[in-house]
Amino acid sequence: MKKHLVKVVSILLGLLLLACVLGYWGYQSIIGYGQTPLVLTEPKELTIARGTSVNQLAQQLETDGIIQSKWKLKLLLRLQPELAKIRTGLYEITPSQSIADLFKDLSEGKVKIFSLTLVEGKTINEWEQQLASAPHLVLSKEIFAAVLMEQGDDSALPEGKFFPETYHYTAESDAKVLLTQSYKMMEQELAKAWAERNPNLPLKSPYEMLTLASIVEKETGQASERGLIAGVFINRLNLGMKLQTDPTVIYGMGERFNGNITRKDLVEETPFNTYRIFGLPPTPIAAPSKASLEAVSKPAEVSYLYFVSRNDGTHVFSTTLEEHNRAVDIYQRKKK
Incomplete structure (x- = not known):
């Protein structure tokens, strides 16, 4: 009887050991499954809608061919329940991710971040077109003017008042949030440039500084020339000369500008034709960069009154009209 009992106990212990071995193997197999790469050849967006359960997500992933063993995934989430606490949002999944990596991101809410660069x-109008094509960004009509109103600016003149920078957002964000940040950044940078400006600049207000900075921005092909170009315009304003700058003419032409400025365009009377008006145009003509604001705030102290393009992004600067005409002959009329 005793021998029989020993035999039974030995068998039970053997079965228990086998069960432990199999259980450990199964546990390691499921945990190892979590390190299996997603079945992807390129990045893919994944949307987790509100109310989506992990079972529904598992089915979706299997249906889309992103995972191959839904039942293993369910076991993995039972063994690691912290991974099952998925959060709503739009995510980007990549071929380099494992199944565990994916669910770790989903549980931590690491949603996809989008970037939008508003270029100086x-x-x-150009920015509105860019915003309209930005993915997963909620855009309302007349959004720039709406942001002005919300910030207490009832001028309905948004040109130049938003700071060019790279902004980040998540899916279905309201573009107003991004543009409000841009508006406030421009206010800060303009206030700083105005406070630190050289004394005796012929500018009556920060808005005039903003307007001139936008012209400098459009005339600049080389960053190193910003201060020089600003210096030329400041000198002309001090002397009561017309600015005579093509970008203002182009802005005043609007959509009818086809890439060329004719003599007729230069004599047309518009508020932005600085070949006809004295002083600054009524509004900025583009979004100036921080560098252009600084250039106008502290322009180069030069005697130049003219500049002409070398057609390579740089300019020839001149003090006298005679020097300027000679440079125009060489670089624009191709005379020697």
Whole structure:
């Protein structure tokens, strides 16, 4: 009887050991499954809608061919329940991710971050087109003017008042949030430039500084020339000369500008034709960069009154009209 009992106990212990071995193997197998790469050849967006359960997500991933064993995934989430606490949002999944990596991101809410660069020298119209094509960004009509109103500016003149920079947002963000940040950044940078400006600049207000900075921005092909170009315009304003700058003419032409400025365009009377008007145009003509604001705030102290393009992004600067005409002959009329 005793021998029989020993035999039974030995068998039970053997079965228990086998069960432990199999259980450990199964546990390691499921945990190892979590390190299996997602079945992807390129990045893909994944949307977790409000109310989505992990079972529904598992089914979706299997249906889309992103994972191959839904039942293993369910076991993995039972063994690691912290991974099952998925959060809503739009995510980007990549071929380099494992299944565990994916669910770790989902549980931590690491949603996809989008970038939008509002480039200096662009107009509000150009930025509106860019915003309209930005992915997963909520855009309302007349959004720039709406932001002005919300910030207490009832001028309905948004040109130049938004700071060019790279902004970040998540899916279905309201563009107003981004543009409000841009507006406040421009206010800060303009206030700083105005406070630190050289004394005796022929500018009556920060808005005039903003307007001149936008012209400098459009005239600048080389960053190193910003101060020189600003210096030329400041000198002309001090002397009561017309600015005579093509970018203002182009802005005044609006959509009818086809890439060329004719003699007729230069004599047309518009508020922005600085070949006809004295002083600054009524509004900025584009979004100036911080560098252009600084250039106008502290322009180069030069005697130059003219500049002409070398057609390579740089300019020839001149003090006298005779020097300027000679440079125009060489670089624009191709005379020697």
